[in-house]
Amino acid sequence: MTSKTFDVGAIRRQFPILSRPINGKTLHYLDNGASAQTPQAVIDAVVAYETTSRANVLRGVHALAEAATELYESARADVGRFLGVTSPDEVIFTGGCTAAINLVAHSYGQRLKAGDEIVVSELEHHSNIVPWYQLAQRVGAKLVGLPVTQDGRIDVGALPKTVTPRTRVIALAHVSNVTGALLDVAPVVAAAKSVGAVVLLDGAQRAPHGPIDLPALGVDFYAFAGHKAYGPNGIGALWGRRALLDDMPPFMGGGSMIGRVSLEEITWAPPPRRFEAGTPPIGPAIGLGAACRWMMALDWSAVGTHEMGLTQRMMDGLAGIKGTRLIGPAGLQGRFPVISFTLEGVHPHDTAQILDSYGVAVRAGHHCAQPLMDRLDLPGTTRASIAPYNDASDVDALLEGVGEALRRFA
Amino acid sequence: MSQALYQDRIVALAKSKTGAGTLAAPSAKAVRDNPLCGDRVTMEIRLDEHGRIAELAHKVRGCALCEASASALTARAVGHTTDEVAGLRREIDSVLSGESQGTGDFAAFAPVAQHRSRRDCVTLPFEALRAALGG
Numbered sequence: 313m314t315s316k317t318f319d320v321g322a323i324r325r326q327f328p329i330l331s332r333p334i335n336g337k338t339l340h341y342l343d344n345g346a347s348a349q350t351p352q353a354v355i356d357a358v359v360a361y362e363t364t365s366r367a368n369v370l371r372g373v374h375a376l377a378e379a380a381t382e383l384y385e386s387a388r389a390d391v392g393r394f395l396g397v398t399s400p401d402e403v404i405f406t407g408g409c410t411a412a413i414n415l416v417a418h419s420y421g422q423r424l425k426a427g428d429e430i431v432v433s434e435l436e437h438h439s440n441i442v443p444w445y446q447l448a449q450r451v452g453a454k455l456v457g458l459p460v461t462q463d464g465r466i467d468v469g470a471l472p473k474t475v476t477p478r479t480r481v482i483a484l485a486h487v488s489n490v491t492g493a494l495l496d497v498a499p500v501v502a503a504a505k506s507v508g509a510v511v512l513l514d515g516a517q518r519a520p521h522g523p524i525d526l527p528a529l530g531v532d533f534y535a536f537a538g539h540k541a542y543g544p545n546g547i548g549a550l551w552g553r554r555a556l557l558d559d560m561p562p563f564m565g566g567g568s569m570i571g572r573v574s575l576e577e578i579t580w581a582p583p584p585r586r587f588e589a590g591t592p593p594i595g596p597a598i599g600l601g602a603a604c605r606w607m608m609a610l611d612w613s614a615v616g617t618h619e620m621g622l623t624q625r626m627m628d629g630l631a632g633i634k635g636t637r638l639i640g641p642a643g644l645q646g647r648f649p650v651i652s653f654t655l656e657g658v659h660p661h662d663t664a665q666i667l668d669s670y671g672v673a674v675r676a677g678h679h680c681a682q683p684l685m686d687r688l689d690l691p692g693t694t695r696a697s698i699a700p701y702n703d704a705s706d707v708d709a710l711l712e713g714v715g716e717a718l719r720r721f722a
Numbered sequence: 723m724s725q726a727l728y729q730d731r732i733v734a735l736a737k738s739k740t741g742a743g744t745l746a747a748p749s750a751k752a753v754r755d756n757p758l759c760g761d762r763v764t765m766e767i768r769l770d771e772h773g774r775i776a777e778l779a780h781k782v783r784g785c786a787l788c789e790a791s792a793s794a795l796t797a798r799a800v801g802h803t804t805d806e807v808a809g810l811r812r813e814i815d816s817v818l819s820g821e822s823q824g825t826g827d828f829a830a831f832a833p834v835a836q837h838r839s840r841r842d843c844v845t846l847p848f849e850a851l852r853a854a855l856g857g
Contacts, residue, residue, distance in 0.1 A: 659785035678760035691783050692760050
């Protein structure tokens with residue numbers, strides 16, 4: 313598919329791995345929701361750091377240390393621009409999205425007391441349930457679940473009866489990693505404000521689909537992973553509202569995060585360094601900055617049209633195969649290109665294994681969303697997730713493999 | 723290749739559902755989950771006065787490999803003691819590690835040796851049976 317501003321062939325050529333055959337077939341990579349592939353620009357940025365500027369950051373005064381620090385802090389600014397925020401100091405590099413959520417649960421979580429309530433939803437990834445469950449266990453708070461509609465959306469209509477004066481945190485997925493449903497954020501923020509709670513969004517599945525306007529969303533914390541957003545593994549980012557970060561204690565202790573240390577008293581560095589104990593993952597952070605620059609250079613109106621065109625093609629194709637059931641929103645409104653489905657009489661793992669023999673990479677299972685599987689009464693689903701470099705041949709290969717899985721097992 | 727993994731013998735074992743169901747009066751029951759994929763096997767057994775498995779029934783919420791494994795295990799385990807069932811576990815482990823081809827229906831699982839991420843699908847029914855036997 314080619315448009316004036318979007319040429320999928322040109323995008324594909326930027327991703328070296330896409331030329332690697334799988335089982336003698338062309339690779340059809342549709343497991344982007346688990347880990348996206350990374351473009352040459354990101355690889356080059358990491359290699360450039362490792363080969364020309366490798367040193368520790370924020371400590372040395374020599375030329376390499378200065379160069380590394382400049383690259384690291386430039387990456388922070390790139391992530392901030394990607395999130396639409398003006399102050400890079402509100403961006404904290406973490407080990408990933410999970411680490412970012414844990415940071416908030418441990419640090420901001422120290423404010424919570426017995427009887428306080430934390431609201432999550434039934435469709436959350438385990439990484440946005442478990443840290444809050446653990447926090448609730450530590451302080452005697454209560455974990456409360458927002459229900460999910462039959463078409464796999466967080467039921468924001470249930471906010472009035474779920475959010476109470478005891479609610480302190482509302483932590484929700486911006487986009488579901490199973491159904492692709494986009495959260496209607498405005499009523500969540502309104503409900504939180506009405507009781508003085510904060511809102512954290514898990515942006516792991518939203519960030520790979522273009523820049524985000526956090527000021528417009530009005531949330532308090534936003535977390536996302538580098539490896540799902542065309543960046544390296546081992547890196548993620550947390551954005552937090554400055555006034556909140558200033559009042560939060562450190563999550564981990566170590567070098568770089570202190571103001572002054574004596575054996576009698578320790579003071580903390582201001583954010584973001586307060587939350588980046590020890591030597592950070594410098595190369596991965598620089599790679600994440602490059603990934604954000606790569607995404608910001610794309611025409612997301614055209615990319616979105618392309619991605620959702622492929623989503624429609626896949627949904628139409630699956631709907632046309634007897635024995636297939638789509639899980640999630642029926643149309644393209646308020647969703648992102650994450651498509652879950654089941655095949656009657658075929659376990660998702662068997663579907664995924666057959667698809668692998670067609671060169672098609674998908675994810676199968678509970679997607680670290682067991683409460684949602686319970687809610688939908690499913691053992692699991694097969695999930696295809698689309699990135700800008702996917703094309704119609706990827707969708708068609710999946711549909712061919714689905715047909716074979718049904719013939720083989722059903 | 724998946725075609726080799728899903729040879730006719732595996733598909734036939736899975737579809738046979740040998741031992742699928744429940745027992746009226748089990749002497750022991752165990753449930754085992756695979757936390758990575760969400761698969762679940764419920765195993766019920768009735769032991770005779772000599773400690774041998776007189777009856778075995780299972781409920782599998784899992785993939786074809788898990789279902790095939792439960793069928794193959796049922797066919798081999800009935801009439802055997804705890805120690806003999808441990809021997810079956812050693813045999814399937816050697817098949818899954820590629821060290822042996824296995825005997826009888828266990829041989830159907832030899833291709834799984836090439837798929838590390840799928841080995842637990844095969845061993846889950848064995849884990850559930852071991853737990854039911856008090857292991």
